[in-house]
Amino acid sequence: MTFPVSENVAKMHTSSTLKAGQIAADLRERGFDIIDLTVGEPDFTTPEFIKDLAIEGLHKNITKYTPSAGLKSFTEAVAHFYAEQFGANISTKEVAASCGGKQALFNAVCTLVNRGDDVLIPKPYWVTFPEIVNFCGANSVFIETEKTDFILTAEQVREAITDQTKLLIVNSPNNPTGAVIASDEMRKIIEVCAEKGVYVLTDECYLFFVYPPSEVFTSAVLPEDLRKFVCVAGSFSKTYAMTGWRIGYTIAPEEWTNAIVKLQSHSATHPTSFVQYACARAMERRAESMAAVSEMLAEYKKRRDWLIPELRKINGFRCAMPEGAFYAFVDVREMPGEKFKVSADVADYLLNEAHTVVTDGAGFGANGFLRLSYATSMENLEKAVERMRNLFESKTRTV
Ligand SMILES: Cc1ncc(COP(=O)(O)O)c(C=O)c1O
Numbered sequence: 001m002t003f004p005v006s007e008n009v010a011k012m013h014t015s016s017t018l019k020a021g022q023i024a025a026d027l028r029e030r031g032f033d034i035i036d037l038t039v040g041e042p043d044f045t046t047p048e049f050i051k052d053l054a055i056e057g058l059h060k061n062i063t064k065y066t067p068s069a070g071l072k073s074f075t076e077a078v079a080h081f082y083a084e085q086f087g088a089n090i091s092t093k094e095v096a097a098s099c100g101g102k103q104a105l106f107n108a109v110c111t112l113v114n115r116g117d118d119v120l121i122p123k124p125y126w127v128t129f130p131e132i133v134n135f136c137g138a139n140s141v142f143i144e145t146e147k148t149d150f151i152l153t154a155e156q157v158r159e160a161i162t163d164q165t166k167l168l169i170v171n172s173p174n175n176p177t178g179a180v181i182a183s184d185e186m187r188k189i190i191e192v193c194a195e196k197g198v199y200v201l202t203d204e205c206y207l208f209f210v211y212p213p214s215e216v217f218t219s220a221v222l223p224e225d226l227r228k229f230v231c232v233a234g235s236f237s238k239t240y241a242m243t244g245w246r247i248g249y250t251i252a253p254e255e256w257t258n259a260i261v262k263l264q265s266h267s268a269t270h271p272t273s274f275v276q277y278a279c280a281r282a283m284e285r286r287a288e289s290m291a292a293v294s295e296m297l298a299e300y301k302k303r304r305d306w307l308i309p310e311l312r313k314i315n316g317f318r319c320a321m322p323e324g325a326f327y328a329f330v331d332v333r334e335m336p337g338e339k340f341k342v343s344a345d346v347a348d349y350l351l352n353e354a355h356t357v358v359t360d361g362a363g364f365g366a367n368g369f370l371r372l373s374y375a376t377s378m379e380n381l382e383k384a385v386e387r388m389r390n391l392f393e394s395k396t397r398t399v
Contacts, residue, residue: 021038024357036376041237050278053282076092096257097249103246104249108256109132109133109167113133119138120167129171129203170201178322190226200219202219206238230252231252303381304321314388317331331368332346343360350388359373
């Protein structure tokens with residue numbers, strides 16, 4: 001019997017990033033010496049003091065249901081952290097805890113868009129955005145950004161808005177490109193949307209991973225008249241190397257937050273109680289938390305500064321310097337060799353001939369590109385570069 005999977009789920013695509021990671025894991029299990037550059041998570045361990053706080057939470061018996069919006073101490077800690085760190089003026093009624101940034105995004109979209117609405121998504125996009133929109137029966141309307149080096153502009157948004165447009169989803173720092181939208185431009189983008197009554201969901205999952213001279217910016221600092229239209233989706237996953245803990249949050253106007261809490265009360269209910277406790281306490285210990293983030297950022301920067309010039313030396317690779325996150329986005333459209341019709345061919349070739357797994361850009365709406373994660377050790381990066389250089393310098397010239 002074929003299981004009659006629902007239409008909403010049947011039309012979903014399996015995450016291309018997870019699929020590539022799975023291929024790497026399978027091959028490794030079969031004994032191959034695989035280098036996995038698909039990983040979208042920090043290779044660091046969660047800071048010790050946060051682990052200790054979770055244990056403290058357990059010992060304090062914070063092990064029961066919490067309010068669906070999260071523990072009071074959690075929503076207060078988020079509001080307080082944003083006030084201290086960024087000067088934002090957020091009420092605790094505007095904060096809801098979620099099971100990671102992904103659920104924050106899911107909650108935000110599902111509580112706003114209706115069947116038939118248009119949702120603007122700049123290309124390249126994180127794979128999950130169109131899937132959530134699709135799930136809600138709304139339409140993803142993509143905005144091309146290559147002309148502006150993959151950095152969304154207010155002008156592009158203005159041109160894309162129609163009467164059908166309900167929401168814009170922006171992700172800066174960006175996965176997969178590493179591009180960062182400057183604070184002035186982000187403000188203009190939100191002004192254009194507010195003027196037209198369009199809501200904005202800002203995915204700030206990589207908030208702190210920005211390399212100078214680019215600057216960290218959260219839309220949570222915008223004035224009230226703009227914030228009325230904005231939902232910030234935040235996450236602890238990448239910031240504190242806590243991907244498995246599943247905790248994030250939304251910061252949105254009170255009515256939007258109420259709807260989010262209502263929806264969540266019928267799904268996950270809330271993220272794990274003692275995880276909320278640990279995160280709340282960690283945010284209170286801001287200096288320690290920020291020191292942990294700085295340490296990781298310095299390591300990512302070191303890798304980036306070494307990796308990108310090395311990638312540029314590879315025959316057929318073109319790569320912009322990422323300003324944030326931990327991904328190199330490589331343009332392989334001019335890769336010499338008959339066999340490379342699409343970027344997936346290059347990814348397959350790398351896998352088969354160099355045992356190096358990368359993510360094909362097509363899943364991000366960017367055929368012709370590859371995403372290479374540098375959330376892995378320098379040793380792995382050096383090995384991967386050497387393999388790729390040997391491969392493309394010796395073989396592609398003859399294919
Ligand atoms: C752009 C972006 N947003 C959101 C997420 C969700 O992360 P999490 O659900 O672990 O917080 C990810 C994870 O890869 C991401 O890359």
